[in-house]
Amino acid sequence: MKNRNARIKWLSAGCTLLLIVVLLLTNALLARANMRVDLTEEGLYTLSDGSRAIMESLEDPARIKVFWHNVPLRFDNTKRYIAGLLDEMDDASSGKVQSQWVDMSEEAGLAQASELGLEEHRFAVRHGAEFRQAMGYMSLVIEIGDATPEKINELANITDKLEYRIVSSIFKGQRAAPPIIALVQKRPFNARGGPQAGRFAYLERELSLAFGDALRSYITLDKDIPEDVDVMILADPRDLSEEQVYRFEQFLLRGGRAVVLCDPLDARGVAGPNVQVVRSAPSGLEDWLTHVGVTVEKGCVVDFHEKGSCLYPQEQRDRFGRVIGVDWVRYAHWPKVQPENCDQTNPVMRYLQPMATYWPAALSINEERQKTAGRKVAILASSSAEGYRRGDVTNLRRAGITREGKLLERVPLIALVEGPLTSFWAGRPKPGEKPAEPVPPEPDQPTKDDDPKGDDPKGDAPQKDDSAKAPGGSPDGDPDGQPEAGTDAPKKDAPKKDAPKEAPPPADAPKKAPPPAKAPPQDEPKKSDGDDEADATEPTGPERLQNGNVRFVIMGDADLVANSFNPRIFLTSVNGAYGFPFVQNMAEWLSGSEDLMALRSRATNPRNLAQMDEGKRDMIKHVNLLLVPLLVLLAGMTVFIVRRSA
Amino acid sequence: MLREVGSIYRKEMRAYFTSPIPYIFMALFAGIMAWRFFFDDDTAFFVFDKADMARGFFYRLERWLIVLVPAVSMGQWSTEVDRGTIETLLTLPIRTSSLVLGKFLAAWTLVGICLLATATIPISVSSIGDMDWGPVLGGYAGAFLFCGALLAVGVWISARSRHQIVSFVLTLVVGMVFVAMYELAEKAGSTFGPILEQLSLVSHYQAIGRGVLDLRDLAYFGSMIALFLYLNAQSVENRRYR
Structure with a gap:
């Protein structure tokens, strides 16, 4: 019996080990696959069609080296984004754009970064309740043929433009x-x-x-x-x-x-709109x-259309003077050029996103x-169609014109x-x-x-x-x-x-x-x-x-x-x-x-909140904080009472 | 097998929703999440003025999930042992794998319902701003998978311990280890750092939370769930033949 139990235990351990090995192998194999679904509306994590077209038409190979060292964890999503972007570029260019994450654990990596003249970045790192400064690398270098390598620093600060920066650098390098x-x-x-x-x-x-x-x-x-x-x-x-x-x-x-x-x-x-005289x-x-x-x-254009002008932030404060929100108010003296008011036969205007003018x-x-x-x-x-040529510019206050x-x-x-x-x-x-x-x-x-x-x-x-x-x-x-x-x-x-x-x-x-x-x-x-x-x-x-x-x-x-x-x-x-x-x-x-x-011109929607008063804001807060939990509790009590009475 | 899993699943769900405790639990979770999102100074949703939930809701949500999940998983097997119903359950003509899977799926559903109880938050946000639902769906999917993986660990721990409280504490500790692994990855250097990061639940949760369903992340969560459910089945099987 003892032998039987021991055999079962060994068998069980063996099977567990086998399963672990299979799972590790599966994960290792899938790590090479670049299969993903980008759920974001604007396809933020997907190579745009324009970039893809440029990548497909590349003639000379390009090499991208990423220097990522001592970067705080909060930039992890940036790192993932860069890795995904480079994988996609590799695929789209049929291997002409090759990327390499430089091993920065060795002296050689640091020496290479210094040789290329890359800037070290200063990061604020949280240690308990206090912040300390740390230095690290967060840059990439694009090498095309014998041309001077193009450096892109501060990758986290330009995430929304990174695709454009990389693609345009490669494109520039290919231009005769x-x-x-x-x-x-x-x-x-x-x-x-x-x-x-x-x-x-x-x-x-x-x-x-x-x-x-x-x-x-x-x-x-x-x-x-x-x-x-x-x-x-x-x-x-x-x-x-x-x-x-x-x-x-x-x-x-x-x-x-x-x-x-x-x-x-x-x-x-x-x-902003508090200006009086210009x-x-x-x-x-x-x-x-x-x-x-x-x-x-002379003078300026005022646009009274709801979509025709820009917004200006006005802080909302409570009675203690604390900022409790921001109200974005429309300022008609900052017309926003909408695509529908542009000449669509011109390619520049065709790609124009709603453009603020001041x-x-x-x-x-x-x-x-x-x-x-x-x-x-x-x-x-x-x-x-609701534009107006304002000749006088003596009072450009927001409320200064109707x-x-x-x-x-x-x-x-x-x-x-x-x-x-x-x-x-x-x-x-x-x-x-x-x-x-x-x-x-x-x-x-x-x-x-x-x-x-x-x-x-x-x-x-x-x-x-x-x-x-x-x-x-x-x-x-x-x-x-x-x-x-x-x-x-x-x-x-x-x-x-x-x-x-x-x-x-x-x-x-x-x-x-x-x-x-x-x-x-x-x-x-x-x-x-x-x-x-x-x-x-x-x-x-x-x-x-x-x-x-x-x-x-x-x-x-x-x-x-x-x-x-x-x-x-x-x-x-x-x-x-x-x-x-x-x-x-x-x-x-x-x-x-x-x-x-x-x-x-690839746009990202600013996704700001609609203008609302403090009452509505409070209502939204309290409905979520109180009403939902109370409803759930009520359902629980109903079930409990029904069950007891049954 | 599906029928067996189905019957266990129904039994567990019935047990959950005829007791007031899950309701209290859900209400508490929904309330805390709403407080974090709308009232916490660190996130200050209205001051930040963006129809976006990544910052105030999904950021560091894992720290709350590692408390929620052990609370659900702790009673999965320990209660049966406590009440002495485990023997009856094990003598039923049902495969161990069906038992484990049925219990796990029921617990996972309960956690999912807890997460769904917070759905009024994105609905409120989308009513006052043009919200991108992609990262929100990604965030919920990531949180659900995170809970699934940790739940698989918790149910396995529950099968190995006699007392609920022990099971709770051990699962909480494991959850904290997974979170700490992610934070330690930063200090572990470039050799062990990436390994710790890859093993941590948090990094995969955050990757999906951007609004990108990557096969690699899905495979990781799938592997974690499969491994611990297998271990769970092994533990129950051992008990059956003890």
Whole structure:
């Protein structure tokens, strides 16, 4: 009997051991399988179609090394996400993208990280009740052929962009000739006179991540734009001199593309809808834009539609002053560009997520001028049908405006200008140059009657305008009244006076316009067509381009890509910060590529709570805390009583 | 076999729901979870202002589950031993595996109902915000599987001990070990760390809680449940032939 029991015990132990071995083997085998179901609505843990397409089309192999060392457990899900993402990339690229988790337990791993110049991160680690600091690695490096390895640090902070960062790095590495992008912005200077990070430092960083070495971020309009620049992003031009505008125009005329982010309302440093007065600041481009037939109006666009504007967080406090919640209130001066109000034929706008703008200026298009010149101006985005052009900016408080009595309309916010353009300086000496001989009056030169701004003989520099004194207000004194036509017109008149009316485009002008990458050098004479009136009336300097095909995008807001509205702040967690991918996509599209657009604009829903009062909040809390448990208890008591009585 | 499992399952469920104790238990669990989610300063749902349950509800839920599960599992076999009904049960013409499986499934259902009692929380959240149900379903699925694995351990411990309280304490300790393994993984270095992490219930629960059902995590939970149910059956079988 004893023997039998012992045998049963041994058999039982053997079977248990066998089962453990089988289970371990099964788990080990399945660890290689990458089979999963992503339940999230936005497919957050699944490689997007755009990335998959890029991975499938890869020609050169890429190697991704992950350096993960001494990272606190709270980043475990990030680690899992990275591992899953890399597995999927490996699958999608048919093994062309290979990943490796570097063994950091050995000195070799740490030495490799240090050799690659990876940054060590400081983490706060909880030890009981106190926090201590620890150092660790949380980076990855992408190696493609002989190119310089691309480093991505702070992986946990960019989880939502990691897929884009990896895919775009690989994509950049495969590109033979990336387009050259220039970000032109005004930079403050430090005490030594060196340039500091500007108001668009975050945009600069994002563009640098997107375009890498192809980004030229220190280009200014003080010198001629280098020949290799394909696309220029002109961020918040301020008080540009005539020479600077000239250089910008020459860049366009030689085939360069541009994204112009004018920002007539100087709302820097303004925290939100508590603003009362905002200064209006000229860009210096006003006259040139009027010549092109586009006006960036003073004032700002207000959108009264429920979905048409952004939210602003207002803290809710109890009677002791403690924060008990956040109310997101709508602020109509921050219109949100909705996809349905965008030109869906444009690929950039097709991928646009609802984009927050901050006190944007309205655009107005001179259709007649476009028609005469043979240009095409496409309105890429406008406000909702409940938009309003607010001329007065003396009180931008949230409660400072109501929709009653306003003329509501779709207000153009972003426009694409394409087609032939005769130089603003055609027939005149270029800025800074004195004419060799007096210019005879031209027969069809604009007169005082047909150019209302021609009566001011002065002003090479833009005239400062203090819009706090109710600029653009209606004549009847209504501060919210419609600005009168022409009130937004620039007052810098001297060039205007001499400027010729734009000649009708030559029939073959578009074909003759220089292509972006192969533009003729600026010091070569530009051949122009016979019926160009500027050509007929004025001798042209050898280095000047009198006409050509231009293509640029203009909008009346630069705050949407300013540091103060970057994607990491609380405000943009609700409203989104899709201005950044918009500008990146626009630059890329203007340079002739569309590959990363869908990927860059991949949206995550902010999923904020609806606005509610404290009463509703309390009700929700107490229903869950008390009502449900009480109902369960009641059911239990009923069962108990019924059972006892039975 | 299915019929045998079914009859044991029905018997157990009837026993649960004719007693007021599971109701009190469920009410308590639902109340604590609601308090954690809506009132706890650490999570501060309304201040955080996101229609999301990962932070306030599923985060560190395992610390509550390791208390809930032993409370359900402790009486599975110990009560039968205490009341002296174990002999009757073992002489019934039912296979040991059916007995074990029936009891386990009934206990797992009870834990599932406890979790379901908190379903008003996601429903409330989705009524005031655009909630992504994927991570919520993932979180519940992960919690249910976590409970299943720990329950399998608890039922096995219950079969090996005479007293409910001993069974409760031992299961609680095992649960704490599983949680501690996850936290120790961080300090165990890169050799033992990943092993501890892979063995810990918590890491797999959290992986599913993101809203991703990964075959590897499902296999892990399945293996844990299978292993401990097998051990459980072995223990009951030994008792039958003692």
